[in-house]
Amino acid sequence: MTTSAPVIGVVGNDVPRQLLLAVGGHPHRLTGSWEGDIDPVAQQLLGATDVAVTRLLTELREEARAVDGLVVCNDSQAHLRLFYVLRATAPELPLHLLDMPRDDSEPARRFARFQLEALAAFCSGLTGRALDDASLADAAVVEAALGDALRRLRVRRRADPPQCSGAGALDAILDAARLAPSEAVSRIDAAQTSVPAGVTRVHMTGSSHPDAAFYRELERDGRCVVVSEDHDTGDAAWLGPAASGATVAEVIEGLIDAHFERVTTSATATSADRVALTREVAQAAGADVVAAVVRDLDEGPLWDLADQRAALEGRPLISVRVTPGAETESARELVRGLVGPAVPA
């Protein structure tokens, strides 16, 4: 793939990149940001919505042609609203909704098949290339290489002391979701920083992080390092999985298997599944403490907190709700909680 490939913007975490790569598209994940301007019109159109998505709509309204087409996942109410608003207000933008079901069943698999075929058809329309067996196989190889790089990054973060800061890792993962696959592998492998021994190891849960600003603030004075996370713009981003098969249909079936096997974002997964993921990843990363950062109006994670507190088996959980404009102060408040006297769950 070259950089001249049509850029397909991706909002959300349900898109199997293998399909986009196979038709010659350049997947480019869009996440909004922690801080930045908010267009009052965007806010009025969306209503009470996660501010990261309101900022994303602000960006899209300012630079509607930054992508050749946009795929929005129905994996949160905020993303779905974004799709509805763009459909109503940006008729010039090629736009597609990926609406993956959540509970595995035969009717759900049939619908998922319909969704992935429609996604491929939309992307083919942007690139002018149809899906075929050979290009799917090639895409699987490059996507799998990215998966391998992410596993190496995971090992570095979990080392003691970690060999990559949380902000450095998150920056790299977000970049990888926007780069061509070969560049993405290099970017991930380059994510290496020196972290002193003895700092508080933090597992991050709650809302996704549209950029690394919050991590950077958290790690600023060197007392904390984020060694793992389960939100879907970090280590739980759907980067790397690919399916093999002799036919297009077999590959799509493999991607449907992968979709139903993973634990998706809090807005779509049960609290029980989310909590199990938090516990497993925090344990594997040797986290001293779990931090739950929940952005205002991102409601899903709020409903997981009670279960998380109960399930972390002695590992403290500190939570903070972040309102727009108070991001920095919230990060500092969180640091005080993380490095202060911990209250066991």
Next chain:
Amino acid sequence: MSGARTAGASRLESAAAATAFQKEWFLRLAERARAGEPIALANADAPHELLRALGIPYVVNQWWSSIISAKRAGPASLAAVAAQGMPDDSRQYDVLPLGAQDLGDTDAPWGGLPEPRFAIAERSGDVTHKIFERWGRRPGTETFLLSRTAAVPAPAGWWDRVAHDWEDVFGAARIDLLEGEIRMLAATLEQRVGRALDHGRLAEIMALANEQAEWNRRTRDLLAAARPLPVAVTDIIPAVMVPQWHRGTAWAVEAARRLHDEVARRIDEGHAVHDGERRRLMWIGRGLWSDLDMYRSFQEEFGAVFVWSMYLAIAADGYARYGDDPKRALAARFVGLTDLLYVPPMSSSWYVKEALAHGVDGVVHLVADDTPAPGVITSALEERGIPVLEIRASNADPRATGDVRERIAGFVRERVPAAR
């Protein structure tokens, strides 16, 4: 219209009858449940007709929420939610019944809801599935979740097509998924209660529900054309919604017919809710159950009457589904029902149509946190010259609606000129 105009507001007999029926019905249901009969708690957009066909009594989550609110048990219910470590400022309308389960028989309205055997919901928004996950953890309650697909396609002008042409309005793939899940749910419920689903019975229920919708359509059309408003919106709401929760019964059809006849009679008699009607207002969004007097509180000062709420209008336009296969028609009833209310352009085009038909001078748009793209609805109305006041609040949280009257008064004073 004939006869001398009569002003003032004796309560609509249909509303009083429906309300009285509902309380008696609930107390009987509670008694049966406490005696061991399995009941279900179902979200408003779950396929109730399946439960009715299987003989499983059900309580609608949002209706029970409205009772909890109206009986002023909302704050205590939200406190119970918070005591369990859950947020009390998220999806209050959906979670009130869960909190009310902890109030005890004396504090919960009407002695409380007996523990349901089944809790059934569609996965709407980010949280409904988590609330119902909690229901499923209560002893003796089993939760079933149905998919909630997004509104693709979403045609404007659906109201003339949806009763018969629903395959195109909602898309076959979406209906396939929900139909498949309804079939799976039916099989599981059959096994749990030891009864077989009678397809003929389900077809009868669907036919009765369609008949009910047709009466509601006639009633809505009468009210749209009537000047002045002959019946208070606060009477119309219970007179429509109580039968809605008994959809598919002969009683509900008769209740809808009775409402129609009573409205027609009041129009013939020249009845007016307010004799000095000068402004006609539309209320978009859920009802403000904790302050129903609010709807009448702008009559004396401004001559402003609320002439429209979504409850009759969606009952008129949104529910009828005709078809030979009752399970597929049932899936088509619920696959996009909420989209008709909330997703543009389906929602926005419909509100404009209704506002114009009812001669509305201004709109109060109560925007809950779970209302998608409210700005598109507001813009569509404003573009047609209809002023809109957006109020961002949950109808179930009195803490958030304390200044509603003042805001509406200011809106009417400043932006809604007297049209007559």
